[in-house]
Amino acid sequence: MRVGIDVGGTNTDAVLMQGNSVLAKIKTPTTPDVFSGIVTALRFLIEREPSALERISAVMIGTTHFTNAIVERRRLQPTAVVRVGLPATAALPPMVDWPEDLCAALGDHRFLVHGGHEFDGRELSPIDPEEIRGVAREIVRRELRAVAITAVFSPVNNAAEQQVAELIRELLPDVAISLSHEIGRVSLLERENAAILNACLQELAAKTVSAFQQSLVEVGIAAPLYITQNDGTLMSAEYAARYPVLTFSSGPTNSMRGAAFLSGLKDAMVVDIGGTTTDVGALIQGFPREASVAVRVGGVRTNFRMPDVLSIGLGGGSIVKSQPLTIGPQSVGYELHQKALLFGGDVLTTTDIASAAGYFDLRARKGGRAKLAALDPALVAAAVDQIHALTEDAIDRMKLVADDLPVILVGGGSILIDRPLKGVSETIKPEHFEAANAVGAAIGQISGEVDRIFSLDELSRDAALEQAKDEARAKAIAAGALAETVAIVDIEDVPLAYLPSSATRIRVKAVGDLAIIREGVSS
Amino acid sequence: MRLITADDMEEIALGAAVLGTGGGGDPYIGKLLAIEALRRHGPVQLLDIDALDDDDLIVPAAMMGAPTVMIEKIPQGDEIIRAFREMESYLGRSITATMSIEAGGLNSTTPFSVAAALGLPLIDADGMGRAFPEIQMVTMSIDDISATPFTLADDKGNTLLINTVDNLWTERFARTAVIEMGCSAMLACFPMTGRQLKQAAVPGTISLCQRIGRAIRQAHNDGQSPIEAVLEVTGGYRLFGGKIGDIQRRTVRGFTRGQAVIAGSGRWTNQQCTLQFQNEFLVAQTERAVLASVPDLITILDAETGEPITTESLRYGFRVEVLGIPCNERWRTPKGLSLVGPQYFGYDFPYVPLEERVQQREQ
Numbered sequence: 094m095r096v097g098i099d100v101g102g103t104n105t106d107a108v109l110m111q112g113n114s115v116l117a118k119i120k121t122p123t124t125p126d127v128f129s130g131i132v133t134a135l136r137f138l139i140e141r142e143p144s145a146l147e148r149i150s151a152v153m154i155g156t157t158h159f160t161n162a163i164v165e166r167r168r169l170q171p172t173a174v175v176r177v178g179l180p181a182t183a184a185l186p187p188m189v190d191w192p193e194d195l196c197a198a199l200g201d202h203r204f205l206v207h208g209g210h211e212f213d214g215r216e217l218s219p220i221d222p223e224e225i226r227g228v229a230r231e232i233v234r235r236e237l238r239a240v241a242i243t244a245v246f247s248p249v250n251n252a253a254e255q256q257v258a259e260l261i262r263e264l265l266p267d268v269a270i271s272l273s274h275e276i277g278r279v280s281l282l283e284r285e286n287a288a289i290l291n292a293c294l295q296e297l298a299a300k301t302v303s304a305f306q307q308s309l310v311e312v313g314i315a316a317p318l319y320i321t322q323n324d325g326t327l328m329s330a331e332y333a334a335r336y337p338v339l340t341f342s343s344g345p346t347n348s349m350r351g352a353a354f355l356s357g358l359k360d361a362m363v364v365d366i367g368g369t370t371t372d373v374g375a376l377i378q379g380f381p382r383e384a385s386v387a388v389r390v391g392g393v394r395t396n397f398r399m400p401d402v403l404s405i406g407l408g409g410g411s412i413v414k415s416q417p418l419t420i421g422p423q424s425v426g427y428e429l430h431q432k433a434l435l436f437g438g439d440v441l442t443t444t445d446i447a448s449a450a451g452y453f454d455l456r457a458r459k460g461g462r463a464k465l466a467a468l469d470p471a472l473v474a475a476a477v478d479q480i481h482a483l484t485e486d487a488i489d490r491m492k493l494v495a496d497d498l499p500v501i502l503v504g505g506g507s508i509l510i511d512r513p514l515k516g517v518s519e520t521i522k523p524e525h526f527e528a529a530n531a532v533g534a535a536i537g538q539i540s541g542e543v544d545r546i547f548s549l550d551e552l553s554r555d556a557a558l559e560q561a562k563d564e565a566r567a568k569a570i571a572a573g574a575l576a577e578t579v580a581i582v583d584i585e586d587v588p589l590a591y592l593p594s595s596a597t598r599i600r601v602k603a604v605g606d607l608a609i610i611r612e613g614v615s616s
Numbered sequence: 617m618r619l620i621t622a623d624d625m626e627e628i629a630l631g632a633a634v635l636g637t638g639g640g641g642d643p644y645i646g647k648l649l650a651i652e653a654l655r656r657h658g659p660v661q662l663l664d665i666d667a668l669d670d671d672d673l674i675v676p677a678a679m680m681g682a683p684t685v686m687i688e689k690i691p692q693g694d695e696i697i698r699a700f701r702e703m704e705s706y707l708g709r710s711i712t713a714t715m716s717i718e719a720g721g722l723n724s725t726t727p728f729s730v731a732a733a734l735g736l737p738l739i740d741a742d743g744m745g746r747a748f749p750e751i752q753m754v755t756m757s758i759d760d761i762s763a764t765p766f767t768l769a770d771d772k773g774n775t776l777l778i779n780t781v782d783n784l785w786t787e788r789f790a791r792t793a794v795i796e797m798g799c800s801a802m803l804a805c806f807p808m809t810g811r812q813l814k815q816a817a818v819p820g821t822i823s824l825c826q827r828i829g830r831a832i833r834q835a836h837n838d839g840q841s842p843i844e845a846v847l848e849v850t851g852g853y854r855l856f857g858g859k860i861g862d863i864q865r866r867t868v869r870g871f872t873r874g875q876a877v878i879a880g881s882g883r884w885t886n887q888q889c890t891l892q893f894q895n896e897f898l899v900a901q902t903e904r905a906v907l908a909s910v911p912d913l914i915t916i917l918d919a920e921t922g923e924p925i926t927t928e929s930l931r932y933g934f935r936v937e938v939l940g941i942p943c944n945e946r947w948r949t950p951k952g953l954s955l956v957g958p959q960y961f962g963y964d965f966p967y968v969p970l971e972e973r974v975q976q977r978e979q
Contacts, residue, residue, distance in 0.1 A: 181771035181798075184693035184729075185648055211798040212685045218772070245689050280687045282645075383931075387644075394644075490920070586865075 094148045096314075097535025098134060099347060099528075100127060100156040103368050103427040104505070106531040107134035109145055113354075117141035118528045120505065122427055127158065127301055131308040139312060149314055151607060155321040155347040155534035158301055159294050159337040163195070163391035169293040171200040173237045175228060175261075176285060177208035177244035177253050181217060187243075187285055192392035199293050202237055204228045208253040209245030214546075217245055220253060225260040232265060240270045241292035243285035247274035249546065249598065269295035269335075276338060278600075283387065283396035290393060291338035298337035302330050319537060319607075323399060325350050325380065326540040326604055341390050344530060345372050345402045349381040351533030352501040355523035361499040362488050362517075365529065366506030368410040369424035373487040374402045376501075380582075398583075405487050407480065409506030411443045418475050420483065434464040441468075443509050446476040452511040477512075485515045492516065503529035539607050541568025541579075544600040557599060558586065565603035574605030617667060619659040620738070622651045625725065627829030632724035633924035634828050634846055635821070635941075637913050639896030640721015640747030641683045642926065645690065650728035657732035663713060665741050665819045668810035672712040674739060675703055675807045677727040680751070680768075680790060681800035683872065683895060683928050686722065692771040695802035696730040702767040702775050703804045715739040715813070717754060717805065719821035720747030720896075720913075721926075726802075738822070743806065745818035745944040746913045749895040751790060752783030753956045755946050756806050759816040766790065766805045770797035818944045824849075832922045842922020843937050852941035853974050855900055855907045856889040857882055857919060860934040865927075876930050878938065889938060891916070893927045898961050900938055905977065908940040909963065911947035911956045912970040915939045940970045 094116070098107045100123055109117040119137040124130040131154075139145050162168050174187045187203045188196055206228060208220040232240065240261060244253035251274040258270050271292040277284030306318055320333035323342040333340065348365040352358075359379040365372045375382040381400035388399040406422025410429045413420050425432040425440055432438035434445045437460060447453060449465045450473055492498060497518040502510055503526045514520055525532060543565045547557040562581050569579050583602040620628075629647035636643060654660065668674070677696050679686065704711055711734075714727045719742040731738045743754030751763055763786040766778040776793055780786045786805075794801045808816070828849050835845035847854065858880040865874035873894045880887040889907065892899040897914035900907040908914050916925045919935040946952050948969060954960065957967045968976075 178689070180692050180773065182690040182692065184691045185645075185652060189648060189652065209689075212682065212689070213799075215798070217689070217798065279684065281690055282648075282687075 094145055094150060095535050096135065096138060096149055096152045097531040097533070098131060098152065098154045099344070099530035099534055100131065100154060100158060101344065101367070101530070102157055102161050105130040105134050106528050107131075107138055108525070108528050108531040108535055109138040109142055110532070110535045115525045115528070115532065116145075118525060118531070120527065126304065128304040128308050131305065132311050135308060135312045135314065146313060149316045151316050151319060152309060152314060153319045153321060153327060153534040153537045154305055155343045155530060156301070156340055157344040159298065160341050160344070160390060162294060162297055163290060163393070166194055166198045166391070168297045169198045170239050170296050171202060171235075171237055172289060172293040173202045173204065173232045173235070173240045174285075174289055175204045175206060175240060175242045175257060177206055177220070177242065177257050178281070179205050179207040179218065181209070181245060182281065185282065188289065190282070190394060195391060195393065199289070202235060204231070206257070208257065210247070210250040210253060212246060212249065214250045220256055222260055225257055226264065229261045229264040232261070232268070238268055239292040239295045240268055241273070241285070241288040242270060243273035243281065243288050245281060246279075247272070248279050248284070271295070276336065277396060280396050283394055286393050287338055287395050287397065290390065290395075291336060294337040298334050302334040306330055321347055321534050321537045323397060324540075325533070325537060327537040327607065341397060342388070342399045345374060345400050346381055347533030348372065348503055348530045349374050349376055349400060349533065350379070350536060351529035351531070352376070352503045352523070353379045354532055354536050355503070355525055355529055356501045356521045358499055358501060358521065361501050362491060363501045363503065364484060364488065364507070364510075365504040366502070366509060367408050367504050368426050368429060368506060369406070369408040370404045371407045371484065371487060371506070372402045372404050373491045374400055375491055401491070403487055403491050405483060407443070407483050409442070409444045409509060413441045413443060413446055413476050415472050418472070418479060420476065420479050435461040437461050443476070443480060443506070446473055446480065447509045447511070449473045450477050450511070453508050480509050481512055481514060484510060488514065489516050502526060537607070538604045539569055539572050539574040540602055540604045541565045541570070541572055541574065542600070542602045543568065544598070546598050549597055554586070554597065557597065558584065558601075561599045561601040562603070565601040569603040569605050573608055575608040576605070579603050579605035617664070618662050620654070620662050620728070621659045622654040624826060625651050625654070625728070627833065628822065628825045629725055629829070630832055630924075631825030631828030632719060632721055633926070634850070634915050634917070635719050635724070635745070635825060635913065636721030636747045636924065636926065637896040637915050638893055638925070638927040639683065639749065640718060640723060641679065642687045643721055643725070645687055646722035646725040649691065650725040653729035653732040657735075660728055660731040661737040662740050662822060663737045665739060665814055665817065668713070668739065668813060670809060670811035672810035673707070673709060673807060674713045674715055674810065674813050675700065675711045675804050676715045676717040676743065677730045678717040678723045678803050678805065679726045679800070680794050680803050683926065685799040689771070689798060689800050691800070691802060695769040695771060696726070696804070697733055698775050699767040699769040699802050699804040700730055700734065702769070702777060703765065703807065706765050706767070706777055707807060711736060713737045713739050715817070716742040716822065718742055718744040718747045719818070719825055720744065723747070724822065724825055739813065739817070740822045741813070741817040741819045742821045743817055745821055746911075747896050748956055751787040751805065754806065755818055755944065755952075756808065756816045757783050757955055758946055758949065758951050759812065761806060761808055761812055761816055763805050765807065766803065768793055768797070768801050768803045770801045818946075835922065843917055843919070843939070846917065846922065846939065850941045852913070852939045853970065854937060855914070855940045856880060856884055856902070856938040857936070858884055858889065860930055860936060863930050872927060874927070878936065881935070891938070894961060895927065897927065899958065899963060900940070906965060906968075906973065907938070908970050908973060909958045909965070909967060910961060911943040911952065911967075913941035913943060915941065940974070942970050
């Protein structure tokens with residue numbers, strides 16, 4: 094058995110799964126401390142299935158906590174940004190294309206120092222230890238506890254970043270250091286951005302991941318804890334605490350992978366309707382299609398591989414106004430159960446419209462039924478039309494072929510859709526649709542990655558690729574993946590040097606199912 | 617004359633990426649460098665080609681190197697100023713204005729930095745009407761204007777002055793020097809008089825970049841197709857559409873060479889299009905026919921957003937539209953084709969203008 098948890102900004106969803114079936118599920122509000130919301134969810138699951146406590150083999154958490162912190166500019170720590178690349182790169186200082194409010198949240202602590210490498214691994218300029226110690230003293234003076242280090246061409250040669258980190262640690266042994274080569278790929282500004290975002294989240298990450306772990310301890314679960322990454326694979330809790338940036342965009346990824354799992358479809362559009370927004374994306378062979386352009390997180394350009402998702406302001410809590418009729422983007426969000434007419438409040442929401450149209454039967458409170466009955470039927474009909482039209486339009490914008498495609502509807506807000514959609518061959522609302530994100534976390538896979546420079550003097554490119562693939566497979570298996578499920582999902586080779594001595598940087602990623610999950614299936 | 621401010625750069629860089637035909641370097645870096653310079657030093661005057669006096673001295677500015685290096689090793693900032701100072705001291709006179717050597721990609725915006733820093737006007741013209749991988753591939757070569765004296769500066773403070781017998785030699789020496797400089801350098805080249813420039817350059821291309829960029833943005837805002845908007849502004853053709861499959865890249869003598877295969881969709885279902893590139897897209901062909909070749913422009917746009925996609929950012933699974941845009945007429949002369957025709961790039965088929973190829977297929 095395993096538990097999948099999605100800690101969103103509004104709700105915490107959790108599922109208890111055995112093999113391919115969902116044994117129990119719960120949706121509960123996310124609490125400011127994160128911890129008590131998860132404890133509530135876990136206690137509920139165990140109450141439903143008392144044997145689970147002994148039989149849970151892994152807990153997987155997907156969280157938008159870190160993305161939200163960046164987007165909302167909250168709980169970010171002042172960060173020392175060290176770029177190793179002088180005399181080059183001075184024309185564009187770090188954080189050059191950042192939104193001003195985010196810069197302000199991190200403070201202006203940018204340092205450019207000598208060092209780094211050329212494209213072919215030659216030294217760009219030597220590191221001056223005294224220069225670095227000067228920066229370290231300045232970091233001490235400014236009382237900064239997070240440092241991001243980015244050296245030119247560190248993906249080719251990471252020695253400069255390592256050396257600068259060591260020099261800083263001499264003076265600041267306890268500072269949290271983020272090295273860009275461990276996070277991003279070639280392209281200085283985007284990799285540096287990712288390293289800075291990672292650094293400014295260190296304290297929040299330590300606190301949050303520890304809250305995750307504490308919640309397991311609190312309910313007495315001894316199983317290992319994994320956190321989902323943006324590509325749908327898992328990382329250990331310790332790793333996630335060091336690399337919170339890798340969780341960015343894992344929310345949509347989990348929802349889409351959960352949708353694929355619950356529906357059994359591998360190629361389809363996924364419409365995930367939450368409380369405030371609807372995310373629309375495309376599944377290709379069971380994985381979310383990736384965005385082709387650089388994705389911005391909180392206004393900052395990154396070069397992560399991110400799912401290509403269109404977000405529109407339509408959700409179960411979207412506020413409906415008449416004359417003229419508008420739906421969203423304002424939403425009552427987590428206050429739906431207090432503010433919606435249906436629940437006795439005084440705000441007309443999309444959930445009220447769906448209920449008035451007879452799409453579902455929720456027990457109304459405090460005269461909610463009467464309030465719904467008093468709604469103008471023409472308004473309800475027009476709002477229903479517009480809700481469907483907004484959804485159809487979003488699907489159409491994300492479709493890359495004109496053909497009608499199947500659509501998987503997931504998320505708590507998918508009760509809003511009950512009519513056939515235009516441009517859609519069939520609409521599937523799978524069982525447990527409202528917990529697709531938690532299911533997606535629960536089915537997270539294990540990956541193994543090789544990222545190394547191969548000399549092609551004695552090895553052909555094909556032989557080098559084969560060797561890299563074998564190593565990646567072996568790493569995935571060593572990390573806990575079940576051998577027969579391991580497949581290569583990503584290959585990238587970047588030729589480095591010029592003839593005659595050629596070398597190439599090969600990055601290969603292998604992915605497989607977590608072995609203990611499969612054991613769970615057979616048991 | 618009009619003033620170009622930091623606010624204009626988004627549109628110019630977007631349009632330049634379309635004319636960049638997949639190469640010409642990352643327009644994002646070019647845009648940031650220009651914006652940073654315009655913010656620091658103030659706006660730049662954009663001059664029509666007619667505003668030049670015959671004996672004005674115009675020196676184009678450019679960045680040279682491998683696109684994959686330029687996105688990683690960003691310039692130091694003073695390179696281009698040193699290259700200009702070196703040029704002025706060798707020629708013994710002051711430079712009147714600068715210009716883009718290529719309207720496509722990063723180099724469309726490179727001269728904005730030096731124009732802003734030195735207070736020079738920028739001429740609304742370029743030497744290609746697109747992007748090309750080599751120095752001698754400019755319309756100035758058709759008029760036998762020398763690329764030299766040619767000055768080159770790197771991030772470490774090195775400056776080189778090159779004088780050569782022809783522009784092919786300039787390319788050889790400069791390329792070798794640039795590799796030693798870490799595969800990225802700034803240069804000043806093709807010093808010209810106003811009279812020479814009026815005859816040799818492709819006029820109006822910076823404004824064209826801005827019109828293309830604006831059309832894509834407006835199409836977005838109005839919910840229209842950005843692809844159609846680009847076709848309208850450029851007089852181009854839709855050549856193919858589909859999903860990127862296999863991509864092969866290798867680095868040869870400082871260039872990224874390779875090919876990408878696109879599996880057709882929509883009206884191109886069951887067809888396959890192969891794109892050959894050397895920094896820029898050179899040839900687009902199906903199993904049946906060549907769809908377009910150099911010197912005509914082949915540009916790849918994201919099927920949804922209309923964002924141009926460069927050869928180095930091509931990835932498996934991207935849904936793209938392949939557009940063909942007719943090149944400047946001067947490239948279609950025998951001398952133009954000897955510089956940048958398909959045969960120069962090692963293909964054995966003759967050049968057929970894009971419009972004729974489209975017409976033949978429609979028959």
